[in-house]
Structure formats: structure tokens, C-alpha cells
Amino acid sequence: MEGEDGYMKLNCKNHFKSRQKSKDFSLYTHYYCIMLVFGCIGILIFMLTVIGLNFWDKKMDFSQNVNISSLAGSKRMCPNDWLLNQGKCYKFSTSSKTWNESQRDCTKLQAHLPVINNSKELEFIQKSLKPGCPGWIGLYIISPEKQWQWINEHAFVEQNIFSVIGPTNIMSCAVTTGNQVYSEDCHSKFNGICQRDVV
Amino acid sequence: MMSHIVFIPLNIILIVLVVKFSKYPKTMQCAGEWIGVREKCFYFSDDTRNWTASERVCSSQGSELAHIDTQEDMEFLKKHTETKMYWIGLSRKPGESWKWTNGTTFNAWFEISGDGSFAFLNADGVSSSRGLVDIKWICSKPRF
Numbered sequence: 001m002e003g004e005d006g007y008m009k010l011n012c013k014n015h016f017k018s019r020q021k022s023k024d025f026s027l028y029t030h031y032y033c034i035m036l037v038f039g040c041i042g043i044l045i046f047m048l049t050v051i052g053l054n055f056w057d058k059k060m061d062f063s064q065n066v067n068i069s070s071l072a073g074s075k076r077m078c079p080n081d082w083l084l085n086q087g088k089c090y091k092f093s094t095s096s097k098t099w100n101e102s103q104r105d106c107t108k109l110q111a112h113l114p115v116i117n118n119s120k121e122l123e124f125i126q127k128s129l130k131p132g133c134p135g136w137i138g139l140y141i142i143s144p145e146k147q148w149q150w151i152n153e154h155a156f157v158e159q160n161i162f163s164v165i166g167p168t169n170i171m172s173c174a175v176t177t178g179n180q181v182y183s184e185d186c187h188s189k190f191n192g193i194c195q196r197d198v199v
Numbered sequence: 200m201m202s203h204i205v206f207i208p209l210n211i212i213l214i215v216l217v218v219k220f221s222k223y224p225k226t227m228q229c230a231g232e233w234i235g236v237r238e239k240c241f242y243f244s245d246d247t248r249n250w251t252a253s254e255r256v257c258s259s260q261g262s263e264l265a266h267i268d269t270q271e272d273m274e275f276l277k278k279h280t281e282t283k284m285y286w287i288g289l290s291r292k293p294g295e296s297w298k299w300t301n302g303t304t305f306n307a308w309f310e311i312s313g314d315g316s317f318a319f320l321n322a323d324g325v326s327s328s329r330g331l332v333d334i335k336w337i338c339s340k341p342r343f
Contacts, residue, residue: 002278011291053217062338076274095323096280096284096321096323096326098312098313129246130282130283131247131283131335132209132247132283132284132285132334132335133282133284133334134284134332141226166329166331167329171314175332177247177332177334178247179333180332180333182329182331182332183329184328184329184331184332185313185314185315185327185328185329186310187312187313187314188313188314188315188317188326188327188328188329189312189313189321189323190284191282191328
């Protein structure tokens, strides 16, 4: 009985020991393996990211250098906050003023209300305007002959690029919305558009 | 005939009672995209039209181009226009004074700049135009 008991005890101990052993080593090495693999993958991703970012930054720097040098070369520069289109710079004002006031504001910025020479210029201006914010352009009638003329004193040729909707009274000034040019009273208040050559 | 005359005071009493005790109209909300301010509902359009077409849209919605009575309403509307321009319900015929779209004469409690015949509002105030340009508009209707 005793022997049997002792054997039982031993057997039980052995069984316990072997279970503990397997928990201590084989199970933990399994975890270590998984953690090691994940760690390796993590380090790999980190290194790739660092390399990638470095490369991308260098590429960005390179393209910026190219842009600036090409701009400096052909002198196609606009002042800050101005938009460049077809060799001219544009600034769209958000304060509403009379035609004269808007023209005066442009003069202070060494610019003038836009003189539109081709349909691409008109298209750019109209696309840049926010809906519901018409802007003055450099077209007006002050002569008793009731003829539209540009502020550079060139006559406006109706059919060439666009036509002006509305009356041709004295003291009419032209305003453009996103898709049409209208005749307006010069004392009305709309936003101004300034145009100047590149510097 | 006599029975009708008897009904008149009864009707008056009934109307007075309804007005006095019903609180529902005072809490009435403005529908959908309309914004409730004090005694009016206002609608700011996304679309752009000329003055006449804008007025047609407002009246088709059971309202009118914005009728502005009070300084508080004016301040609210100006704040909401941001940098955009909106038609309001004031116009004048050549040689006549400014009128609201319901036909009442404008008592000039605010300034309208320019020599045009149709009024629009933006953050800077009210200006006049020839009414042909496509800009946004504000409709208004009584809230109660």
C-alpha cells in the first residue's frame, strides 16, 4: 500500500513537474518567437519609413529648387497672395467699393482693373470669382458717344471676346460674374479685381 | 340677417380667446433650410439669379425678397452674408422712391448707396444695382 502510495506520489510529482516544465520552456519559447518576429517586422517597417521619408524629402527639396530656379530664370513671379495666369498677376478683393474706389485701390498696388485681351483671360477671371461676388473690370463708358472703352483707352470690340449685357448709358461700368459681363452703375459697390504684369 | 349679426360678437370673442390662450404660434419653427430670427424666417440662397428672377423664386415659396424692418434683423443678415452679395426686396422705378416688394414705401431708415434701382446687401451694407447681375438672394416671411 505504502509503495503503491509512494509510486502514486512520485508519479503525480513527475506529472506535475513535466507540466510545469512544458509551461516554463516550450510554451514561453513559443511566445518569445512570436514577439521576436513581430519585433523584427516592427524594426523593418520603422527603417523603411525612415528611409522612405528621407528619400521623399530630398525629392521634394529637389523639385522646389527646380521650380524656384525656373521662376527666377524667366522672371515669372507674382507678389505674395496674387494669382499667376498667362504672364499676369491677379488679386481678388473681398471688400465692395465703387468702380473708381476699386481702380484707386489697384493703383496703390501698382496694378489696375483687368483689361481682358483674350477669352482665356476672361475664363480665368470668371472661374476665380466666388458665386455671388461679381467683380469690377476695367471697362467703362464716360464719353457722351456711349461707347465701351478699356482703361488703357483702347476701344472695346463687342463681338471679339464677350458682350456686355445691359444698358449703354453714360457712367456705366462693367462687372463680371462667374459667367457673364454686365453693365452696372459705376457708383454701385462690387468687389474689385486687380491685374498687373509679372515682376 | 339677424342671426348673422348675433354671430359677429361671438366670433370676436372666440378669436380673442384663441389669440390669448394659444401658445403654439409663438414656438413655431422655420421649416427646412429657413433660419428663424425674432419674428421672421429667412432663406439664404446658394443659387444665383438676377433681381426679378430671385423675387419670383421667393414668391413661389410663399415668401418675398427679404423685407428688413429692424436694426437687429439687419445686423443678423449682414453677419450671415460674409463676403457675398444678396438681393433684398427693395426696388425703385425711375423718379420714384424705394419700395418694398409688398408695395409699401421704404422710410429710408438705412442708407442705400449708388444710383441703381435694385438693392442688394452684403457685409458692408446695402448698395443698389441695375438688377441684371446674377447674385444670391435672401427670402423672408413672417414666422407666426
